[in-house]
Amino acid sequence: MVAILHLISLVALSSLASALPTPLPNLKFPPIVPKGLVCRLPIVQRLLCPRTTTTGLIVNTPIGTAHGSVDTSAANRFAVKYAAAPRWQNPSPVTAWVLPNNATDVTALPLACPQPGLDDSSFSEDCLSMILYVPNNLPTTPVPTLMWIHGGSFIVGSATGPGLDGSNLAVATNSIVAVVQYRLGALGWMQPNGGTNLAMKDLMAAMSFLKVVVPSFGGDPSKVTIAGQSSGANMIRALLAIPSASSLFQNAIIQSDPMDYGFLNPGAQQTMQNYFNGLLTCSKSDTRCLNSLSLDTIINAQMNLFENAYTLDPSATQAEPMRPVRDGQLITTTLDSSSPFPHVSKPILVSTVLNEAALTIYGNFDTLPEAAFYPVVNATFGSPRTNVIVNSAFYNDANLLAEGVTIDARTQLETLGTDYIWKCSSWTFARNWASNGGQAFVGMYVVGASYPGNDAVDFCTQPGSVCHQDDIEIVFGTVPSPTTAQASLTTEMQARYASFMRTGNPNPSGSSLAHWGAAGTSNVNAILLGGSGMVPINACSPSYWGQQVLYDYQTFGI
Structure with missing residues (x-):
């Protein structure tokens, strides 16, 4: 599978x-x-x-x-x-x-x-x-x-x-x-x-x-x-x-980064490079030949690599095989939990959305019986990670099954995918950032605006759903005919961004907005963007993802 x-x-x-x-x-x-x-x-x-x-x-x-x-x-x-x-x-x-x-x-x-x-x-x-x-x-x-x-x-x-x-x-x-x-x-x-x-x-x-x-x-x-x-x-x-980019910017805002993947290491990059070069009709040093290749030829070879890189x-990964490489010259650290985290100082904002994984899960399956949950998870994680996941209270609906309730495994898979690729890996990153000298402000969008194309997946058009990319038009203030909730969140986020750009803090002076606290080394204090209160921790506990279940960047040593 x-x-x-x-x-x-x-x-x-x-x-x-x-x-x-x-x-x-x-x-x-x-x-x-x-x-x-x-x-x-x-x-x-x-x-x-x-x-x-x-x-x-x-x-x-x-x-x-x-x-x-x-x-x-x-x-x-x-x-x-x-x-x-x-x-x-x-x-x-x-x-x-x-x-x-x-x-x-x-x-x-x-x-x-x-x-x-x-x-x-x-x-x-x-x-x-x-x-x-x-x-x-x-x-x-x-x-x-x-x-x-x-x-x-x-x-x-x-x-x-x-x-x-x-x-x-x-x-x-x-x-x-x-x-x-x-x-x-x-x-x-x-x-x-x-x-x-x-x-x-x-x-x-x-x-x-x-x-x-x-x-x-x-x-x-x-x-x-x-x-x-x-x-x-x-x-x-x-x-x-x-390091050489540090003086070029002051603050950073990270929205829906699939942090689970990590940067590529030089070995994986070289493997893919060899494969890509083999698809071309030029040697790697023949500049004249390489420059003569049509863009269609290059894009076709690129997509061949894209489809086969995971093998x-x-x-x-099957999603982002061409991405930043920790080459030791430009990018000098993994900036994750797989190696010592460097000292940092820049303020950052880190956000995800409620249903990051929904487009893929609900876009690929019209329905999925509970019996499919294990094989899909196993095909992705292998053992022993799969056994920990399927037996976890975070993703196991054993009580409902015992009561004879029919379960659509897409619900579990969407929660799992959102947690490990985006939400929990982002929280781990924020804890690392806070532990090594920086300030991180963490949030999750529970109000969004369906991004063009997302309406192809029915789940993403349902009230309360916030799919990957649904934060973009909120931030830019480009939502067509916004609802009251969307307009209110746009006003809030733009006020917070204005403050953050100037002071490194997303709490505007004199504002009535709820206080957005910085992440700590354990509790990231993630707030609900478009709601009130804090984001439930659930599987994003420091003892679960990154400890009991390793992220991909830990599993593959990248």
Whole structure:
């Protein structure tokens, strides 16, 4: 039987200790004009380098004039290319303000990075772009910037994905919102010569770009918060594990990260790299041949790897085989319970949703008898983890069975998948963070807005269900015709994000919102987002997941 729980994260397919940026390893950054360097120093910036905005749609930056377009009555939009990258090479920061894809129309949005499921005209390999959303009436005091990293299992998604218009979020938080793109799939993760983490380097180039330009828009380059959902959240966790990225951002927001998977280790990456290279008609050192390959050829080989990676190395998973690699050079720690946790200091927000696993479980099975529970779990976990799980009161409905009640095993599997891939693994991460010097604020969404595509699964349209991705439009304030509960939660989360971006604390000063306490080393103090009170601990006790039942990253030693 297919190890169905390893497919759960596929739901994402539906959709400077100083103010100066730190260069990426092995990247040559061209010199910035002296005025640009000077104006990135906060004190000088406030006194001698005021914003040089000509109008709301024309902004002079250290790398040229930015031309924007009206996005809403309260905010403007600036699409821009932040870096260039020849195929399978490190990104090079731009030295001039350039519209994406050689566009001349300032209203044009960037094409997506190459990915399956899109017409070739919808994507471009020249895709390292971002969209800045800037409120019309920012104060004279520099404001923070939020950089959003989209999800999509590392193989799909873009800055123009559903619900990702950042205008409402920017206006509500009185900040600049930047939604970024990065290389996907094989182009971002499977460098034939054995290099790793190109997509991570893209994000570092994006943050370096923001450090240069946001002062011109009214932003404070020392207050950059990175945020993202699903695989985008996974990349944020990877950025937290990159020492050379630390000076590029201040705080981090992690939404629905499948932390159970862990980062790939070099051995698993090499196994997959060898397989991928074997699908190509070029040697790994023949740059001319590799550059001549069509995107369709690369994507076809990528999807072949995607479908078979789990059989090559189980730690790859069936859901996110191409992902950040703990290479010891860029990413230097596992940042989980499989190795010593480093000292940390940045404040983080960590959230999940009520029914993370529902899209996969209810999307793959119309019904599932109780008798199927054991074989499905065993196919995923093997022994002895399966015996501990099926005999646990957390997932065993023996009392109901004894009473002759018919049980749909999908209910148990959804709870199990949500716990081990997302919720409990996130809580373990928060405890580790708190135990090693950092502050972590943990929450779970019990109100959501059905993300486009989620309505294909009936369970996700039922009252009270909150499926993977259903937090996105809440945060961005892009829910169509929101209910009172949705509108209230959007207002709350945007107020909390505004506070967190400025102070590292999601409790706005003087607010009537319920207090959100930081996680401790045992109790993570997770709050209900959209409800009142605390999230029940249940199986997320420190003595169960990670102890009695090991996470995948512990089981596979990654």
